[in-house]
Amino acid sequence: MSAAVATGIAAAQPARLVDVDGVTKCFGTEDDRQICLESCSFGIPRGKLTVLMGPSGCGKTTLINLIAGYELPDRGSVRLEGAPVAGPGSDRLVVFQETTLFPWMTVYGNVAFGCKVKRLSQAAIREKAERILAKVGLYAFRDKYPSQLSGGMQRRTELARALINDPKLMILDEPFRGLDAMTRELMQEFYLKLFEETCLTTLFVTHELEEAIFMADRLVLLTYKPGQVKEILDVDLPRPRHFSMFASKRFFELHDHAMSLLVEESKKAFAAGCTSAFDQIAGARPPAGG
Amino acid sequence: MSSTALELKRSGRALRISAYVRGILSLKTLQGVSTLVAFVALWQAAVSLKVPYLSNLPYPADVWKSFTDTVVTRAYWISWAVSLERIFVSFLVAQVLGIPLGLLMGISRKSKDILFPVFEIVRPIPPIAWIPLAILFWPTEELSIYALTFIGPFFVIVLNVMQGVANIDVSLKRAALSLGAKPGDIFWKIMLPGALPSILTGMTVGIGVAWNVLIAAEMIAGHVGLGRMTWEAYTNGNIPLIMVGMASIGVAGYLCSGVVRIVGQSCMPWRRRS
Numbered sequence: 001m002s003a004a005v006a007t008g009i010a011a012a013q014p015a016r017l018v019d020v021d022g023v024t025k026c027f028g029t030e031d032d033r034q035i036c037l038e039s040c041s042f043g044i045p046r047g048k049l050t051v052l053m054g055p056s057g058c059g060k061t062t063l064i065n066l067i068a069g070y071e072l073p074d075r076g077s078v079r080l081e082g083a084p085v086a087g088p089g090s091d092r093l094v095v096f097q098e099t100t101l102f103p104w105m106t107v108y109g110n111v112a113f114g115c116k117v118k119r120l121s122q123a124a125i126r127e128k129a130e131r132i133l134a135k136v137g138l139y140a141f142r143d144k145y146p147s148q149l150s151g152g153m154q155r156r157t158e159l160a161r162a163l164i165n166d167p168k169l170m171i172l173d174e175p176f177r178g179l180d181a182m183t184r185e186l187m188q189e190f191y192l193k194l195f196e197e198t199c200l201t202t203l204f205v206t207h208e209l210e211e212a213i214f215m216a217d218r219l220v221l222l223t224y225k226p227g228q229v230k231e232i233l234d235v236d237l238p239r240p241r242h243f244s245m246f247a248s249k250r251f252f253e254l255h256d257h258a259m260s261l262l263v264e265e266s267k268k269a270f271a272a273g274c275t276s277a278f279d280q281i282a283g284a285r286p287p288a289g290g
Numbered sequence: 291m292s293s294t295a296l297e298l299k300r301s302g303r304a305l306r307i308s309a310y311v312r313g314i315l316s317l318k319t320l321q322g323v324s325t326l327v328a329f330v331a332l333w334q335a336a337v338s339l340k341v342p343y344l345s346n347l348p349y350p351a352d353v354w355k356s357f358t359d360t361v362v363t364r365a366y367w368i369s370w371a372v373s374l375e376r377i378f379v380s381f382l383v384a385q386v387l388g389i390p391l392g393l394l395m396g397i398s399r400k401s402k403d404i405l406f407p408v409f410e411i412v413r414p415i416p417p418i419a420w421i422p423l424a425i426l427f428w429p430t431e432e433l434s435i436y437a438l439t440f441i442g443p444f445f446v447i448v449l450n451v452m453q454g455v456a457n458i459d460v461s462l463k464r465a466a467l468s469l470g471a472k473p474g475d476i477f478w479k480i481m482l483p484g485a486l487p488s489i490l491t492g493m494t495v496g497i498g499v500a501w502n503v504l505i506a507a508e509m510i511a512g513h514v515g516l517g518r519m520t521w522e523a524y525t526n527g528n529i530p531l532i533m534v535g536m537a538s539i540g541v542a543g544y545l546c547s548g549v550v551r552i553v554g555q556s557c558m559p560w561r562r563r564s
């Protein structure tokens with residue numbers, strides 16, 4: 001029901017915040033061209049949490065780089081509210097798995113960075129930064145450097161550094177990978193709560209199917225080589241989500257369905273890896289007995 | 291209240307002093323001291339037993355005597371002052387010119403393409419090989435010494451800073467751009483602090499190189515300075531004084547490296563262990 005309310009609020013504006021439209025992206029040189037994404041299209045609906053899943057190497061991070069504006073597509077377009085994305089901007093902020101906190105700034109300095117470069121007044125910056133630091137529970141650590149924080153705290157600092165800018169789209173690329181199980185669960189809960197309070201449009205990448213279904217409104221599954229959309233699943237579990245939903249019937253159904261699709265693609269990816277490995281071995285060493 | 295606070299403070303200081311004394315008497319210092327004693331004993335033995343090739347060495351006591359005689363002279367401390375001044379000025383100029391140049395070459399592809407080939411040709415020439423040219427080129431010997439002492443650390447710092455800028459993680463630049471940073475912010479808030487560790491490495495290596503070149507230059511071209519003092523001891527055949535000169539140069543180099551390290555650490559609080 002609450003999801004329907006959120007759509008109602010956003011009804012005045014187009015339902016999609018981001019359109020990925022026929023995007024093709026290749027890597028490598030002229031003669032060694034690798035197609036990473038090919039004619040990939042999907043939308044990111046406003047006020048929803050979209051989860052992106054697919055086998056390793058299928059192009060999820062590449063897609064994120066395109067949406068964030070770090071790279072440009074070879075063909076097709078990425079549009080934010082109808083306007084093509086031409087470069088990075090604070091309306092789309094990314095938290096990657098690897099920390100991108102500035103090591104030479106304190107937690108406060110990192111969180112305040114976006115406001116400082118926008119030349120807000122010191123008082124306004126302080127007010128905003130301290131409020132958001134309190135929200136992510138890092139107020140007491142504001143004078144620490146990133147290297148002095150635990151992984152979970154670093155991730156929360158990055159979230160705070162992004163959230164202070166009121167982005168239209170929050171992009172999370174496997175943000176909780178590398179955290180221990182307990183911290184991970186706390187972070188999931190933390191982000192879910194934040195999302196359910198604010199309906200901040202989110203694109204979330206993860207390898208964990210449970211995590212994906214638990215968090216998602218929509219699940220976008222990608223294929224491997226070329227990267228295209230295989231299927232989009234609507235996760236119609238009610239919000240607010242709770243860990244008890246892991247035991248619900250609907251959860252199992254969604255899980256089974258998504259799992260069979262993922263396994264199919266992962267097998268393909270694995271087989272592709274094996275083939276190329278066999279090719280290399282065969283190329284390096286002539287077959288025995290020759 | 292305040293008296294207890296004072297007492298606490300005092301007892302804190304007493305604790306710190308006792309910890310310091312314990313530090314001095316620790317096993318590690320004991321080991322260090324015994325190695326030193328063993329070294330002097332071996333030296334004494336080598337000279338008294340007339341071990342081949344080592345029998346020309348003076349006795350440790352002779353060197354010590356030469357040292358105590360020398361440190362009370364004005365000339366000795368003038369040598370120190372002159373060498374330190376030369377190092378300070380040349381090293382400073384090398385940093386002031388080298389750091390911006392390194393940053394420029396690290397940030398701008400174009401300036402690197404233009405300038406780097408010159409560097410690649412000139413850099414492999416050991417700084418000491420510049421001595422003859424420098425002496426002929428500069429009007430005074432003093433200027434030649436400054437120029438030579440400048441060249442060594444200059445190349446070191448430029449290359450280190452350039453490499454340091456190039457090694458800054460591209461994801462940090464992207465993150466800053468995403469957050470709305472303008473080119474000026476990227477330079478002052480990302481590039482410069484990101485290159486700071488390499489700047490410090492360049493300075494640490496550079497100060498060593500500067501001493502190398504300075505001593506060689508002083509021996510050939512100078513009238514005063516620690517290098518000159520050692521060289522004059524050689525021309526007078528005064529081996530104990532040569533050794534005093536060498537030890538002084540060692541101490542001077544060690545002190546300068548220490549200063550560079552302390553300055554560097556105070557510039558990079560995020561690197562401090564805590």
Ligand SMILES: Nc1ncnc2c1ncn2[C@@H]1O[C@H](COP(=O)(O)OP(=O)(O)OP(=O)(O)O)[C@@H](O)[C@H]1O
Nearest residue numbers: 027028034036054055056057058059060061062063
């Ligand atoms: N800058 C680049 N240059 C060359 N190839 C690249 C580059 N970036 C990505 N690729 C290739 O594109 C493919 C997709 O990479 P990408 O990082 O987007 O995958 P991913 O889905 O995020 O994988 P993972 O789940 O392991 O993070 C990979 O085969 C990778 O080797």
Ligand SMILES: [Mg+2]
Nearest residue numbers: 060061062173
């Ligand atoms: Mg990835």
